[in-house]
Amino acid sequence: MLESFIPALYLAFSPEVILYVAIGVFMGVTLGAIPGLSGDMAIAILLPIVFFLEPAAALGLLTGIYKGGMFGGSISAISFGVPGTPGSAATAIDGYQAKLKGYPNKALMTALYSSVIGDTTSDFVLIFLALPLAIVALTFGPIEFFALYAFSLLLISALTKGKVAKGVAMAALGILLAMIGRDPMGGSLRLTFGIPELAGGLALIPVLVGIFAVSELIIQLSKAWMDRVTRIIDDTKQKADSLLGDYDASKDKLTFREFRATMKATWIGTTMGTLIGALPGAGSSLAAFISYGLAQRFSSNGKEFGKGSLEGVAAAEAGNSATSGSTLIPLFAFGIPGSATAALFGAAFILMGMTPGPRLIYDHTEVIYALFLILIYANLINLGLSQFLLPFYSKIAMIKSRILLPIVCVLAILGTFAAGNSVIDVWVLLFAGLLGVVLRVYNFPLAPLILGFIVAPGAERALRQSLLIGRGDWMHLLSSPIAIGLYTVAAIMILTFTLVLREKK
Amino acid sequence: MFHNIPTRKRAVATAVAAMVAIAPTLGAASPLSNDPLRLVIPFGPGGGSDITARVLSATAPEFCGPRIDVVSMSGAAGLEAVNFVRNAEPNGHTLLVTDYGPIVTSGYVDDVDWSHDDWQPVMNFTEWLPTVYTRPDHPIQTIEDWVAAAEADPGSITFGHASPLGIVHLPLVLFESATGLENIHVPTSGGGETRSLIMGGHIDLGMTLPASIASEVAAGELTALGVFAAERSAALPDTPTFREAGYDVVLPAWLMIIATSDVPAETVEFLQDCFMEALASPTAVAMSNRVNAGIEPMNSEDSTVLYQATVESIGNILRDIGEID
Numbered sequence: 001m002l003e004s005f006i007p008a009l010y011l012a013f014s015p016e017v018i019l020y021v022a023i024g025v026f027m028g029v030t031l032g033a034i035p036g037l038s039g040d041m042a043i044a045i046l047l048p049i050v051f052f053l054e055p056a057a058a059l060g061l062l063t064g065i066y067k068g069g070m071f072g073g074s075i076s077a078i079s080f081g082v083p084g085t086p087g088s089a090a091t092a093i094d095g096y097q098a099k100l101k102g103y104p105n106k107a108l109m110t111a112l113y114s115s116v117i118g119d120t121t122s123d124f125v126l127i128f129l130a131l132p133l134a135i136v137a138l139t140f141g142p143i144e145f146f147a148l149y150a151f152s153l154l155l156i157s158a159l160t161k162g163k164v165a166k167g168v169a170m171a172a173l174g175i176l177l178a179m180i181g182r183d184p185m186g187g188s189l190r191l192t193f194g195i196p197e198l199a200g201g202l203a204l205i206p207v208l209v210g211i212f213a214v215s216e217l218i219i220q221l222s223k224a225w226m227d228r229v230t231r232i233i234d235d236t237k238q239k240a241d242s243l244l245g246d247y248d249a250s251k252d253k254l255t256f257r258e259f260r261a262t263m264k265a266t267w268i269g270t271t272m273g274t275l276i277g278a279l280p281g282a283g284s285s286l287a288a289f290i291s292y293g294l295a296q297r298f299s300s301n302g303k304e305f306g307k308g309s310l311e312g313v314a315a316a317e318a319g320n321s322a323t324s325g326s327t328l329i330p331l332f333a334f335g336i337p338g339s340a341t342a343a344l345f346g347a348a349f350i351l352m353g354m355t356p357g358p359r360l361i362y363d364h365t366e367v368i369y370a371l372f373l374i375l376i377y378a379n380l381i382n383l384g385l386s387q388f389l390l391p392f393y394s395k396i397a398m399i400k401s402r403i404l405l406p407i408v409c410v411l412a413i414l415g416t417f418a419a420g421n422s423v424i425d426v427w428v429l430l431f432a433g434l435l436g437v438v439l440r441v442y443n444f445p446l447a448p449l450i451l452g453f454i455v456a457p458g459a460e461r462a463l464r465q466s467l468l469i470g471r472g473d474w475m476h477l478l479s480s481p482i483a484i485g486l487y488t489v490a491a492i493m494i495l496t497f498t499l500v501l502r503e504k505k
Numbered sequence: 506m507f508h509n510i511p512t513r514k515r516a517v518a519t520a521v522a523a524m525v526a527i528a529p530t531l532g533a534a535s536p537l538s539n540d541p542l543r544l545v546i547p548f549g550p551g552g553g554s555d556i557t558a559r560v561l562s563a564t565a566p567e568f569c570g571p572r573i574d575v576v577s578m579s580g581a582a583g584l585e586a587v588n589f590v591r592n593a594e595p596n597g598h599t600l601l602v603t604d605y606g607p608i609v610t611s612g613y614v615d616d617v618d619w620s621h622d623d624w625q626p627v628m629n630f631t632e633w634l635p636t637v638y639t640r641p642d643h644p645i646q647t648i649e650d651w652v653a654a655a656e657a658d659p660g661s662i663t664f665g666h667a668s669p670l671g672i673v674h675l676p677l678v679l680f681e682s683a684t685g686l687e688n689i690h691v692p693t694s695g696g697g698e699t700r701s702l703i704m705g706g707h708i709d710l711g712m713t714l715p716a717s718i719a720s721e722v723a724a725g726e727l728t729a730l731g732v733f734a735a736e737r738s739a740a741l742p743d744t745p746t747f748r749e750a751g752y753d754v755v756l757p758a759w760l761m762i763i764a765t766s767d768v769p770a771e772t773v774e775f776l777q778d779c780f781m782e783a784l785a786s787p788t789a790v791a792m793s794n795r796v797n798a799g800i801e802p803m804n805s806e807d808s809t810v811l812y813q814a815t816v817e818s819i820g821n822i823l824r825d826i827g828e829i830d
Contacts, residue, residue: 047550048562051559138704141706184692185669185692198581200581200585280697280698335721347556351795355720357721358726469707
C-alpha cells in the first residue's frame with residue numbers, strides 16, 4: 001500500500017494537478033451559482049478532455065468542478081431564492097429568507113462551512129468504509145426504497161407547521177406533475193393531452209427554477225411596478241439610492257457563536273447525506289430535504305426554520321454536499337453508478353481505459369490513491385477560494401432588484417435551455433413560474449411540491465417493482481425489516497411531534 | 506532538399522507539406538461547409554453511445570474537415586433528438602447517433618410524423634449483443650437452468666431490464682414468444698439499477714450489454730448466462746449464445762449514424778468515407794480499445810441492409826405481442 005502511496009502523493013500534489021483542481025472549483029462555483037446550470041453539466045461537456053489530460057489532472061479538474069458546483073448551487077439559492085442546482089432546493093428555503101432579512105453573508109458562510117464539513121466527512125467515509133457501506137447499500141431493494149421515499153414525503157409534508165394539510169396537498173401536486181409523460185413501467189403515455197413534447201415528462205431543472213425563481217421574479221417585478229405606480233400617484237420624493245441599497249456589509253459577519261450553533265444541524269446533514277448518498281439512485285436533493293426535516297425536528301429553535309434559520313441552511317447544505325463522496329461508493333465497490341455524477345465519473349474512468357468496479361483500486365492503485373488525496377484537498381481549495389469569492393457574490397445579492405432581476409431572469413432561461421437543449425423546457429419554466437405565483441399568493445408551501453416532484457418517479461418505480469416482485473401482494477411491502485423500521489420511525493415521529501405541538505398550543 | 510534547413514523550420518515545412526498533401530482530399534471534393542458537424546445522441550451523456558461518438562468526434566475532423574460536436578438531447582424519451590435532426594437543414598451537418606430504439610421502435614409505437622423510410626444510415630459503429638446475467642451464488646447459472654426453472658414454476662423468475670421495448674428488453678420478449686416461457690418483467694431505470702438489484706438479491710436475472718459486465722464476469726463476481734446473438738461476444742468469449750443452447754433467438758442492437766433521406770447521396774458517401782477512414786486510423790483504434798467500444802465500422806450500403814432487416818424484425822415482434830396491428 002505504502003509503495004504506491006508515495007507516487008500518488010507526487011501525482012496529487014504536482015503543481016499542474018493543483019492548478020486544475022483550482023480551475024475546476026472556480027468553474028464549479030460560478031456555474032453552480034447560475035440558475036439551471038450545474039456542475040454535472042460542466043462535467044458532461046468537459047468529459048472529452050480526459051482524452052487529452054493526464055488521468056490525475058483530468059480527475060482533479062472534474063472533482064474540482066463537482067465540489068465547487070455542489071456549493072455554488074447554494075449561492076443563487078441564498079442570493080436570489082433560486083436553487084442553482086437540484087441539490088440546493090432545500091437550501092433555498094431558509095437561505096433566501098436569511099438574505100431578505102439582510103444577512104446573506106452569514107447564510108453563505110454557513111452554507112460554505114457546512115458544505116465543506118459534510119463533503120470532507122463523506123470523502124473519508126468513501127476512502128475507509130466504501131466496501132462495508134456498499135454492501136449495506138445493496139440491501140436496499142425496491143421495498144426498502146419505497147419505505148425511504150414514503151418516510152421523506154411524510155417528514156417534509158408534515159414539516160409545514162399549522163398547514164399540514166397544505167403541505168400534503170402540495171406534495172400530492174408534485175407527484176401528479178411528475179407523472180406526466182411516459183409510464184416508466186408500461187411505456188404508455190400519461191397526462192400528456194396529446195402534446196408529443198410532453199412524452200418525456202417535465203424536466204426537473206425547469207420545474208425547480210420556474211417554481212422557485214421565475215415566480216419570485218414575477219412577484220418582485222409586479223411589486224416594483226406597483227411601487228412605481230403608487231409613487232407617481234403620491235408624488236412622493238424619490239430617495240436617491242445607491243446601487244447597493246442600504247446593505248451594511250460590516251454587520252453581516254458570521255460569528256463563531258453562530259457557527260457553533262449550527263454544528264448540530266451540520267452533523268445531522270453530514271450523517272444523512274453520507275448514508276443516502278451511498279444508496280444507488282437516491283440523490284442529493286432527497287438527502288438535503290431529509291436532513292433539513294430531521295434538523296428542524298431535533299433543533300431547539302425549530303420554530304425559526306423557514307424564517308431564515310442558519311441551522312436550516314447548514315442542515316440542507318451539509319446534507320447535499322455529504323452525498324458527494326459517498327455517491328462514488330457503489331461505483332468503486334461494484335461498478336454501479338448511483339447518481340448522474342457517479343455515472344459521469346464512471347464514463348471518465350472508461351474514457352481513460354479504467355473499468356469502474358472492485359478491480360479499479362488494484363489495477364490503478366496510484367491514480368485512485370491520487371484521486372482520494374485530491375478529493376480531500378479539493379475541499380480545502382473550495383473553502384479557500386469560495387471564502388475569497390463570497391464577499392463579491394454576497395454583494396451581488398444585494399444589488400437593487402430592478403437591475404438584478406432581469407439578469408437573473410435571462411440567466412434562468414439560458415441555463416434551462418442549455419441543460420437539455422430544449423425549447424419545451426423553457427415553456428415549462430415559464431408555466432411553472434406562473435404556477436409558483438399562484439401558490440405563493442395563496443400561501444402554499446413550495447418545498448413539499450418540489451420534494452414530491454423529485455421523489456415521485458423513484459417512489460413509483462420502487463412501489464411497482466415491489467408489487468411485481470411480490471406478485472401483487474401489498475403485504476410484500478412489509479416483508480423487509482429495514483422497511484418496517486422506516487415506517488415505524490415515521491409513525492412515531494409524526495405522532496410525538498403532533499402531540500408535542502398540540503400541547504405547546 | 507531539407508538538409509540545410511534548421512530543425513524548427515524543417516518542422517514547419519513538414520507540417521505545410523502535410524497540409525498540402527491532405528488538402529486535395531478535403532478541399533475540392535468536400536460537400537460540407539466550414540460549420541461544425543453535430544452528432545446528436547438521444548440519450549444522456551456518459552453512456553455507450555456518447556463514449557463511442559466521442560471517439561469519432563476526436564478523430565474525424567482531420568479527415569472530414571469541420572469540427573465535430575457531440576450533442577446530448579434526452580428529452581421526450583429521445584424523440585426530441587430525432588425531431589431535431591429531422592428538422593435540421595438536410596446538408597449532412599446534423600446527424601443522429603442511435604441504437605434502434607428511438608428510430609425503429611419509436612417509428613412503430615409512437616405518434617410520429619415520419620416513417621422508417623425517411624432515414625438513411627451513414628455507417629454503423631458496432632453491434633451490441635444483449636446478454637443475460639445473474640449473481641454467481643444464484644441457483645440459475647446457465648440457459649438450461651433458467652428454462653428448467655421457468656418450466657417448473659411459470660412466472661416465478663424476476664427479470665430486470667431497462668426501459669420497456671428497449672434494446673435490452675425486446676430480446677426477452679422474443680425469447681418468451683419463441684419458447685412460451687413466462688417471467689416477471691421488472692423495468693428499472695437502467696443498467697446500474699438492474700445490476701444493484703441483482704447483486705443485492707432482489708431480483709433473479711437481468712439483461713445488459715457485454716462491455717458493462719465483462720470485467721466482473723472475468724473476476725467471477727457476475728455470471729453471464731447467454732448472449733442473444735449469432736456468434737459469441739469478443740468481450741465474453743466463454744459465454745454461449747442462445748443459438749448454441751438450441752434457441753434461435755438473435756437480436757443484436759446496432760449503433761448507427763443516421764441522416765435524413767433528403768441528404769444528397771454524395772454527401773452521405775463523403776461522410777461515410779471520412780468517418781470510416783478516421784475510425785481506421787491508429788489513434789481511433791487505440792481509443793476504441795481503451796474504452797472497450799468494440800468499434801467495427803460498416804459502410805452505408807451494408808448498414809442500410811441491416812437497418813431494413815431490423816425494421817422488419819422489430820415490426821414482427823411488436824405485431825406478435827400485440828403492441829401494433
